[in-house]
Amino acid sequence: MLRNTLRAESGVPFLSSEQRADPLFINSIARAMQVLAAFHDADRPLSLSDIAERAGVDRSGAQRIVHTLRSLGYIQRDAEDRGFLPGIRIMDHTLDYLRLNPLIQRATPVLLELRRNVQERVDLSLFDGQRVVYAARMQSKRESFYATLVGHSVPTFSSSGGWAIMARLSDEEAMDIIENSDRSPFTPRTLTDPGEIIEEVRRTRARGYSLAVEQILLGEVAIGVAITNPQGRPLGAIHVAGSLSEWTPEEFSTRMAPLALEAARAINHY
Template identity: 55%
Template sequence: MNTFRDLRGISTFDPDEADAFADDPLFLRSVARTVAVMSAFQTARHPLSLSQVASAAGIDRSAAQRIVHTLLKLNMLARDPDDRGYLPGLRTLDMTHDLLRLNPMLQRANPVMLELRRRVSERVDLSLFDDVRVIYALRMPSKHEVFSATIVGNAVPTYCTAGGVAILSRLSDEIIADIVSRSDLTPFTQHTVRDLEGVMEYVRATRERGHSLLCKQLLNHEVVIGAPIMDWRG
């Protein structure tokens, strides 16, 4: 029986990532552990217990307890209203707001996307490249979208999405092969591309057309077009 995955967030956080900076005198491991705790929620489906936070962050329970306590005091984390665990706090939304308002490309793209959505009456997204994933930074939903398709910050794989393939089409074949080799290729549907050659077929077609066209890769009912933004002119 085929096993498919769903569209929950995709994390690139690695608990061992900080080890690569062990010889950097300016690198603070305490800050890295705090980032690890905040990153624990990237793929969570529900509030996390202290033990779950510690496990996801790759730290011991004692360290997790101190960091969680500090983040609670600073409103970066919050207790679930039903006392089932911890959630990101409201102050994390401030950081999202800061990223969006200070990015000049997103500022310029917003009115263009609004006009495009008005013309086509379909969802229009702008995603940012982050190695093996792309992150939705602007989303203009249509009237028939489900909630998950409207959330800014959601991440999807680079290798099997229209926006991701559009970006890959402007990279070298060697970089594409590296990205695919480090990606989780578990399919979302029976149509999801599952190997490098399949990805390269989409990439070659995108290079010829100037835009990507992918069908049923993440959802069985979706046909998606993507185009890369190369500079301020688009």
């Protein structure tokens, strides 16, 4: 039902038994992608041993893959020679994805207009099973560096966009995501009980948008509205986020939800 090729919410791929048995599947390419994925969530340059452990490959294999990727520009040594980092050639593929993705193409002008209207942070996330991945981030004056980065992901079970996405799925599909997620809380208010989360998903389904208060960040209120394909299946979501120092949740949803819903309709019917 849902793709099972990511390790938890990190985005690190692992090889299923079906993939290993597929005669067209090239295991060496998969291992190279696992090595590149070893940098997900790293907060420093990685040693060869770090890469091997994170990628789930032996040290000898990691050494050969790192050498190959380094010679091609996809991995580089840290400037202070403390270990390895992703190389600049990775950016070429990021650009290709962003410029050729049809959803991002049609969503961008709508999101720019939404950002002008709401004067708060506006994000576009893409649905990837147990996580949602930010593909566009239009910031407010309050944002940190980390919060501005395209490619950052948050769990589907606890994010405003994730609730909006799950509201477009059946309860069975949504519960599958919830129960298979690492439901470690981000804040004291993060919902982690599957029953409470599915009730929030149902409330979202009934009103057409989610309202998440301090689920990912303390002091943040956010609404989410799903983006769907012509069959109504969720592809991603619009997030609009503000500060509880400036808004009550009720005021925020009253002001922002109609604008976000209008933007989602414009993207869905582009």
